[in-house]
Amino acid sequence: MVKQTIQIFSRIKPTKSKAGLYHIDEDDEGLPRLTFNIPRDLAEGFINNKKENYKFRFQKVFDQNSKQDEIFDNVAKPVIDNVLQGYNGTIFAYGQTGSGKTFTITGGAEKYNDRGIIPRMLSYIFEYFEQNSDRAFTAHISYLEIYNESGYDLLDPKHEAAKLEDLPKVSLLEDSDQNIHLKNLSVHQASNEEEALNLLFLGDTNRMIAETPMNQASTRSHCIFTIHLTSREHGSATLRRAKLHLVDLAGSERVSKTGVNGVLLAEAKYINLSLHFLEQVIISLSDKSRSHIPYRNSMMTSVLRDSLGGNCMTTMIATCSIDKRNMDESISTCRFAQRVAMIKNDVMVNEEMDPKLLVQKLKREIQQLREELAMATGEQRTDELSPEDLDRCEDAVKAYLADADPEAMINVGTDMRKIHTCFRILKKRVLERPSPSPHKPPTPAPMEAPEPPVDIGPYSDTENNRLKQLVVQRDNEINILVNMLKKEKKRVKDASLQLEKLGQRPPSSARGEGYSESFSTSTSESRVNGHVSAGSRANTGNSDDWRRPPVVGDMSVGRQEAFELFRRDYHENQKIEHNKQVLKQCYAEAKSLGEKVNTLRHSINHLKSQIEHHRMTIAMQGLSESQSLEPDEEEVRLRGRMEEEKASYKETFNRLKTLKTEIEHLQHLLEKAKVKLMKDFELWWADQVSLSQQENQGSVGSGNTGTVRNAWATPPANISRGRTPSPAPSDTSQGGLPQGGRLGRVRGGVAGSIATQLRASNSADGRINEESPPRKQLLGSSSSTRSSPSGLRLTGDPQADADIMAFVKARQNILQQTQKR
């Protein structure tokens, strides 16, 4: 067992703000040091004691310009190397919201080079497996999300559920050795890098899909990606097991700073509570006088029990934002890291015997013990009974059958061999009994008779056959009835579905439909090296469909048009287009590399046959014997060329392999962006529906088409970072944008362009221009409560009416846009 303190690193998030707020140097012992220089105005504020310099020691401090590969090489690689040797490992990122935890652990959503520790770790591990073929490795993956003290399985196929809370919860079980087990958390085998990356991607996508405005996933939940490794040297009975946790904690800022209330406050308290319990565990561990460590207080500390003070090599990355306003949080993060650095873990290689080999070993031991016992008792115990014992069994059965007492028992002790023998004797007796005449019903034997016949075969063969046929007949009847029942059930189910479709059709806004095509990348392009990757599969709509949000179907034309508009001005569209371009270039490069690989392969084969041919020619000339075994000049030349071609082949092939990973990564990024785009559109659309509902009700109630609401001013950028409930109608009663809420935070994009269009149809003072047909059409006539502006009749069902109104609005906007162009 080795004692090892938790390693701490710090990473500074790139920022545009002025330098001078911090610096990195070395302390007297030559250890890297991060110093925060607090400006006077801040020092006198919430940071106590008016101290101006805060110094923290780390294993290494990564400055703003540090790249992902540097972090991986310095922070993750040492841990992974140990995990591959059979030690447990944990890497966790801690820091305030937005300081770069997810970026460090999982990676950025834009570039391949921004891949974080997890995808790089997966590449590294599977490459290691390939290079170390002397051991047999297996890898299993699980992905847990902890939100409000409840665990959810991010790899659960049921994750198509739109809300995290709808999923089955993962619960904690503790065995008698105080080991924690997670019930309902699925573990998936990954045989290669691609499968592992697909699982990571699936978990991340599920996290995004299940994200609701109330649980903006990455910010308010903790995520633990775990890879479980086993390895065994070929022919060895010893198995090594190790697990590596990669933990992305929730934002660590204090509740007071989050400025939230209501549900969000309760949630923030949960997060703070679980981070508080984490802190408690860390304080207890760093205080040697404390014997009780409060792991059980929260799910996260229970799951990470081994990582903190147990059998695990643990590393922490403290992520810091060094803007002036985030200074206090960054200092708290570093303080927390200093405490963590005091924890010592006891680590050891997890080795155990392979269960199969263990059984063999135990069998051998039993045999040895038997032999020892035989020597000690002088009685050789075999599987066979001695003739005396067999006689004793015969007598015991006889006595049993003769005994009139219904409670009588056969007494042969606890030797299983004797018990089995008694059963055999009994069976023999039963089978030997003559069968009674078919016409005479059997007479039960009197209990008093000395040797009563055992009456279990009272029927003749003919009777038996008749009964057997009857049983077959009955079986057939049952089968027919079961089939009829099934058909009936299916009919009822179909009918109720039909009814549901007709009568309770859910509003179209509740279904994300129809726009997958506008995003998809060409399926032919997604074939690299003759292989279709997961990203492309998701686009081609096959067995992976369950992982996507509901798409495709009978989306109305208006909504589809609105979606097109939304997408065009979507704040991340530029990034998406850029990635598509990069992907295209990758495809082109992959194609030409694939061709080059093939050409080189042919050339190598050709050179090989040339060499062989050359040798044969020489042999046929009868010169080979007289010549030395050394290759001649021509062969040397051919071999030299072949070596060059081989080197080029290897290089091209490796590049193609890397490119394949890059392409898959980009496909994943695009797929994620697609999911996000669709989610954002859904939220935006739902907002439009509820706003038009409000407007509709407003116009119905007051008879006034009223003041202008900037109904379309919902910037996608804001939606993507969580929604604020719509402001009360009074917020907008002055005709301006509502203050503080989501609608108030217009940043251009779709919002800007659509809002402009809407304004164009209003009068300058913000009131509806009655002459403006579009607006009039949108809001409907004040006197009509049941018909839409363009004469469309409304249904009276608020949800359906809202859908209709949203459709009209979307259409209106498109028309206006087209007219403008």
Ligand SMILES: Nc1ncnc2c1ncn2[C@@H]1O[C@H](COP(=O)(O)OP(=O)(O)OP(=O)(O)O)[C@@H](O)[C@H]1O
């Ligand atoms: N080192 C970095 N280089 C470039 N961009 C970064 C870096 N660190 C963070 N970012 C960017 O900053 C934003 C916030 O980062 P990220 O989501 O990783 O923060 P976080 O700490 O995980 O926040 P949260 O607590 O909300 O999950 C992202 O857009 C991310 O791409």
